[in-house]
Amino acid sequence: xxxxxxxxxxxxILLLIPQLSIICIFFYWPAWQALRSSFxxxxxxxxxxxxxxxxxYKRLWESSQYMKNAWFTVWxxxxxxxxxxxxxxxxxxxxxxxxxxxxxxxxxxxxxxxxAPPVAGFIALIMFNQRWGPLTEFFAQFGWQMRVRLDxxxxxxxxxxxxxxxxxxxxxxxxxxxxxxxxxxVREAAxxxxxxxxxxxxxxxxxxxxxxxxxxxxxxxxxxxxxTFGMIDTxxxxxxxxxxVTLVYQVYLDGFRGxxxxxxxxxxxxxxxxxxxxxxxxxxxxERRIHYT
Amino acid sequence: MTVTxxxxxxxxxxxxxxxxPRHRQPFRWGTLVNHLVLIAGALFMIAPLLMLIQMSTVPDxxxxxTGPSLSFGDRFWPNLDKALFESMSFSGETTGLNMFRxxxxxxxxxxxxxxxxxxxxxxxxxxFRLRFATLAFWLIFTTLLLPxxxxxxxxxxxxxxxxxxNTWTGLIVPLIASATATFFFRQFFMSVPEELVEAAKIxxxxxxxxxxxxxxxxxxxxxxxMFIIMFVYGWNQYLWPTMVSTQEGKFxxxxxxxxxxxxxxxxxxxxxxxxxxxxxxAVLPPVLVVVFFQRWFVKGLTxxxx
Numbered sequence: 001x002x003x004x005x006x007x008x009x010x011x012x013i014l015l016l017i018p019q020l021s022i023i024c025i026f027f028y029w030p031a032w033q034a035l036r037s038s039f040x041x042x043x044x045x046x047x048x049x050x051x052x053x054x055x056x057y058k059r060l061w062e063s064s065q066y067m068k069n070a071w072f073t074v075w076x077x078x079x080x081x082x083x084x085x086x087x088x089x090x091x092x093x094x095x096x097x098x099x100x101x102x103x104x105x106x107x108x109x110x111x112x113x114x115x116a117p118p119v120a121g122f123i124a125l126i127m128f129n130q131r132w133g134p135l136t137e138f139f140a141q142f143g144w145q146m147r148v149r150l151d152x153x154x155x156x157x158x159x160x161x162x163x164x165x166x167x168x169x170x171x172x173x174x175x176x177x178x179x180x181x182x183x184x185x186v187r188e189a190a191x192x193x194x195x196x197x198x199x200x201x202x203x204x205x206x207x208x209x210x211x212x213x214x215x216x217x218x219x220x221x222x223x224x225x226x227x228t229f230g231m232i233d234t235x236x237x238x239x240x241x242x243x244x245v246t247l248v249y250q251v252y253l254d255g256f257r258g259x260x261x262x263x264x265x266x267x268x269x270x271x272x273x274x275x276x277x278x279x280x281x282x283x284x285x286x287e288r289r290i291h292y293t
Numbered sequence: 294m295t296v297t298x299x300x301x302x303x304x305x306x307x308x309x310x311x312x313x314p315r316h317r318q319p320f321r322w323g324t325l326v327n328h329l330v331l332i333a334g335a336l337f338m339i340a341p342l343l344m345l346i347q348m349s350t351v352p353d354x355x356x357x358x359t360g361p362s363l364s365f366g367d368r369f370w371p372n373l374d375k376a377l378f379e380s381m382s383f384s385g386e387t388t389g390l391n392m393f394r395x396x397x398x399x400x401x402x403x404x405x406x407x408x409x410x411x412x413x414x415x416x417x418x419x420x421f422r423l424r425f426a427t428l429a430f431w432l433i434f435t436t437l438l439l440p441x442x443x444x445x446x447x448x449x450x451x452x453x454x455x456x457x458x459n460t461w462t463g464l465i466v467p468l469i470a471s472a473t474a475t476f477f478f479r480q481f482f483m484s485v486p487e488e489l490v491e492a493a494k495i496x497x498x499x500x501x502x503x504x505x506x507x508x509x510x511x512x513x514x515x516x517x518x519m520f521i522i523m524f525v526y527g528w529n530q531y532l533w534p535t536m537v538s539t540q541e542g543k544f545x546x547x548x549x550x551x552x553x554x555x556x557x558x559x560x561x562x563x564x565x566x567x568x569x570x571x572x573x574x575a576v577l578p579p580v581l582v583v584v585f586f587q588r589w590f591v592k593g594l595t596x597x598x599x
Contacts, residue, residue, distance in 0.1 A: 005420045005490065006500040015417035016429055019410045019475065025455075026448060026470035027436050033447035091334045094327045101328075107584055108335035114579035116529035118550040119572050123341045125554060126348070126565075132360025134344070168338070170594075177595045197323070226442045230531035230547070237554055248442045252532070255446035264446050271443045279438055 031272070037265035049262075056266035066267075072156065072244045077224035080163045085216060087164070088171030089209075093201065095172075096179040106176065113169040117227055121234030124162035128154075135161070149235065149243065156244045159235060163228050170223075171216050178212035179205070218282045222275070247271060342576075345569040349373075356565045372566035376574070379567075381552065386542035389571055396528055396545040400578070402465045403527030404520050407474050411519075412512070415478035416504055420490065433472045441468065442532060449536050459540050468533060474519050477593070481515045482508070518593025521586050525579040546575035 038056055040049040060066050095105050127135040128148040136146045148158045182205065190204040225248060232249050240253065247267065255264030344361045351366035377389040417423065418430055441448065448467055457463025485508070493503045509516075534548045544552070553571055557563040583590050 005422055006494075006503075007422055008500055011500055012417035012421035012423045012426075015413040019414040020429065020432060022410070022466060022470045023433060023436055023472075026451065026467040027439070027444075030444040030447035030451055031439060033450065034444050037447070087334070091331065094330045094334075098324065098327050098331065101331075105331045105335060107587065109331075109338055110587065111580050111584055112338050114525050114529075114583040115576045116531060116547040116550075116579075118531050118547055119575050122550050122554055122568075122572050123345065125557075126344070126361070126569075127341065129360060132358075134361060165338070165341075168334075173591055174595055177591060222440070226440045229442055233531070234550055234554055238551070251443065252445060256449075256536075261446065268443050268446070272439055275438055275440070275443070 034265045034268040034272075037261050038269045040262055042261040052262070056262045057270075059263060060266055060270070066250065069245055069247055069250050073225065073246045076156070076160060076163075076228075076244070076246060077221050079160050080167065080224040080228075081217065081220040083160070084164045084167035084220060085171050085213070088168045089175050089213075091168070092172050092175035092179055093205070095176055109172050110169040112166060113173070115166060117166060117230035118234045120162045120166045121231035124148075124158050124231070124235055127161075128158045149237075152242060152244060155235065159228070159232060159244065162231050162235070163224060166231070167220060167223055170219065174212050174216055175209065178209050182208055214285045215282070218278055221278060225271070225274075342573070345573055349566045349569045349573070351566070353562050353564055353566050357562050368566055372570055375564075376567045376570035381549075381567075386540075387544055387549065387552070389546075389574060391542065392544050392546045392549050392571075393574055395543055396547065396575070397578070398461065399464060399530065399534065399545055400524045400528035402461065403468055403530075404523035406465060407469050407523050407527075408516060408519055410469060411472075411474035412478050412509075412516075414475050415482055416508065418475075419479055419482040420500070420503075433475055436470065436472045437476070441471075445532060445536065452537060457537075459538050459543060463537050464534060464543070465527075467537075468527065468530060474523060477515065477519055478512070481512060485511060514589060514592065517586065518589045521582055521590045522593050524582060528579050546571065550575060 037049075039051060039053060041052045041055065042049045091109055095102060095109070098105070125148075127133050128146060130136060130147060130150075133146075133148075136148075139146055146154045146157075148154045186204070186208070190200050194200045194203065225246065228246060229248055229252070232245060236243055236245070240249075245253070248271065251264050251267045251271070254260045254267065258264075347363075347365060348356055348361050349372050350369040351362070352368050355366070379388065381387050414429075414433060418426055418433075423429070452458060452463045452467060455463070457466075489507060490503065493507055498506070528545075529547055530545075531547050531550075534543075534545050535551070538544065538548075549571060553568040557565070557568060
């Protein structure tokens, strides 16, 4: 709120009504619905519901399938986050260093941002085609016969490669603009103090990029959790069988395919709590970050 | 040619190391390594797209045997014709062109709707003495905590209850129910000098006039940045359209990808030519928008978190 503003009793309300009503109908109502149904067992044909308390959550905790997918989600997020951050950081540092063609490199490295996740999945299906996929042939050279969509590990591998490919541009853009905002004076001072480029990177540049890194950490975890849905769905082609799926995909499977509204809602609530925790974590970091930027 | 001349651009781009006397170090291995790493990275990003295009120029029967290769064939135009105009469904409504149109409606509708609604809300929060401004702020703020994917089942049920399945409203409006753009605009409005409002008030401008004549023109870079990001986001939606629009006439390209991949299975020869071109169409508009407006896009993306 600005110090100098307008005094008008009804106009701000009028301005807020569209957004607030959409949010109430399509955000709060469904969120409340999810929370509520997580305590009920619903008849799949809509003939009523029974209050079961925490039964749905207990069922999740005891389900070996759910725990297996939870672990997969953890590993998936960790690997996708690590590799996409590492590759993007390397590319950003190099792009920041070169003078010739810097803009061309930037364009070539960021266009994938606009690729929809299902298309990334579609590309992965071709790259990992069992008979002639270029990546399948590549790994066959090392004696690894890939069977994506049939072998659990191979499928997980393809999903991670596709997700990293899709996520590199976002991290690259943030790292590059982080690097470019490091003041010239700091760079010059560092150059005088330290001739070794690598040690200069770890002692000066890297700590200065850390705030961007923390922010990207959260962005990447959220990406791995939620935005990979379309990619996974395309790779599995509606038929997960025994293949790895993330927790968000499981919400969809149980809610829409299995008609287990209670179980699916309990899973939604678990994810909500997870996102809430991540957000709080991020805000704690943002607060701390003020000290060193 | 002894005088060193630098265009302002070069001067800005040059780093410190570059200003060290160049003639003593005519060639540096470091620079070569930098370029090699960047070229490898660029190839890693672009190779899949080139592969999709190469595959669309080769007869399907040949592809089914050998897969992608390095040489181009002559089937590009027939495949293009097939991808754009030939139907892939019973109803005859799912042509590439029709899906392209639907994607456009979704992308533009989402971007425009989101920007209008968000600007109005941000204006109300920042520029008015409003008793429940804080409450409104938090109501909007909490929506950042919960992506649509998490509340997908109840959202679908509510959309169904309201009779909005298979309508553009049902497709677009629930997607707008998050606060991202509101926050970008709020941040931006906060950075606009206070004196502007005071000056406008002295000149006798009311809140509506101030908004339309001063604030909106001031925000045009921000609007452009938001538009690009939101258009790409809307165009790329997958899960929600798959749930809400089940009529073939309303399929979007991204949604159609699933149909396409399912068509690659079965006894007949998989139609890679057509499906790859459809995949290319599905990424072309957002990619072009991002590439051509990268300055605004990067600005919108990176300045929002500060």
